[in-house]
Amino acid sequence: MLVSVIIPVYNVSEYLPRLMETVLSQTHKELEIITVDDGSPDDSGRICDRYAAKDSRIRVIHKSNSGVADARNAALDIASGDYIVFADGDDYLDPDYVSYLLDLCTSNDADVSCCAWTTDEGGKLTKCTFRKNEPGIYTGGNEAMRALLTTRLMSSSVWGKMFKRHLFDGVRFPQGSNYYEDDATMYRIVSKAKSAAVGSESRYFYTLRDDSMIHRSFNDNNFKMIEVFEQRCAFIEKNYPELSVYAKSDILMAVNHCVIKMCDERLFGHPKIKELKAYYRKYEKYFLKGISYFPAKMFSIAAFISIRLAMRLYVLSGKHTRLN
Numbered sequence: 001m002l003v004s005v006i007i008p009v010y011n012v013s014e015y016l017p018r019l020m021e022t023v024l025s026q027t028h029k030e031l032e033i034i035t036v037d038d039g040s041p042d043d044s045g046r047i048c049d050r051y052a053a054k055d056s057r058i059r060v061i062h063k064s065n066s067g068v069a070d071a072r073n074a075a076l077d078i079a080s081g082d083y084i085v086f087a088d089g090d091d092y093l094d095p096d097y098v099s100y101l102l103d104l105c106t107s108n109d110a111d112v113s114c115c116a117w118t119t120d121e122g123g124k125l126t127k128c129t130f131r132k133n134e135p136g137i138y139t140g141g142n143e144a145m146r147a148l149l150t151t152r153l154m155s156s157s158v159w160g161k162m163f164k165r166h167l168f169d170g171v172r173f174p175q176g177s178n179y180y181e182d183d184a185t186m187y188r189i190v191s192k193a194k195s196a197a198v199g200s201e202s203r204y205f206y207t208l209r210d211d212s213m214i215h216r217s218f219n220d221n222n223f224k225m226i227e228v229f230e231q232r233c234a235f236i237e238k239n240y241p242e243l244s245v246y247a248k249s250d251i252l253m254a255v256n257h258c259v260i261k262m263c264d265e266r267l268f269g270h271p272k273i274k275e276l277k278a279y280y281r282k283y284e285k286y287f288l289k290g291i292s293y294f295p296a297k298m299f300s301i302a303a304f305i306s307i308r309l310a311m312r313l314y315v316l317s318g319k320h321t322r323l324n
Helices: 016-024 044-054 068-076 097-108 143-150 181-190 220-239 241-264 273-287 294-305 307-317
Strands: 003-009 031-038 058-063 083-086 112-121 124-127 136-139 161-164 195-207
Touching: 003 016, 003 044, 003 068, 003 097, 016 031, 016 044, 031 044, 031 068, 044 058, 058 068, 068 181, 083 097, 097 112, 097 161, 097 195, 136 143, 143 181, 143 195, 143 241, 181 220, 220 241, 241 273, 241 294, 241 307, 273 294, 273 307, 294 307
Parallel strands: 003 031, 003 083, 031 058, 112 195
Antiparallel strands: 083 161, 112 124, 112 161, 136 195
């Protein structure tokens, strides 16, 4: 069964050979590997070409730079696999990444499957955390969407997942987007799925670099995350009203993310703080019912009282990490 592996590439020449070797070492051999060089000024495009010259399964698209969303869309437009998986150019794969996800789909007649992942931060490997009741088969009615909204394993990233190709009929990543494009797209894909298979084995390695999104300095583009989750919430309220509490909870998760990024920059007087206060007033009760862990809920309670107080307590705690 043919699986399309889509790899957007931009300025990852240091990491790309590692990824490509793990793609070519997959135990499932029936692959269509589509690398998209998004106008990389480094050697990434030439690395793609060298691998394509060695393996006929690899196709390379060279295009001018327009962001990861457009790069993935270019690959989706030519993908012919029965199933589609994604990998980012600086990450790498377990040899059974494709076969594990494919078995989850075919054995359970699932339209989408996902696996756990391991974060590689400078060689330090940490498996993602999830609740013991998350793995399983979510089938019928709204269950695939429930998996997206209520499990950490499903998350909103497109890597670590396998999709039947038809789920992308009429669905593409937001054109020109470089921020939260996965969050803006996953719920639209999953809304077309009849079932989801959530696996517990780690088969994807996510590289956390110094310039990864989580480490980048705060800027106003971070607020786009709130906008994306508000759009998702409107979609859920219209089409899955019984799941709206989780969609509303995630709006405040996005607000928490922005506030904590401001904490890291000591932006205690940021003009947006007053506006963000309204979100805590509106969504706190939903956040407390959502799936976020206890520290995040404690932070939100403090922010409900006073955002600046919550920010200062967070800084004093020394735990400068994302709360979710």
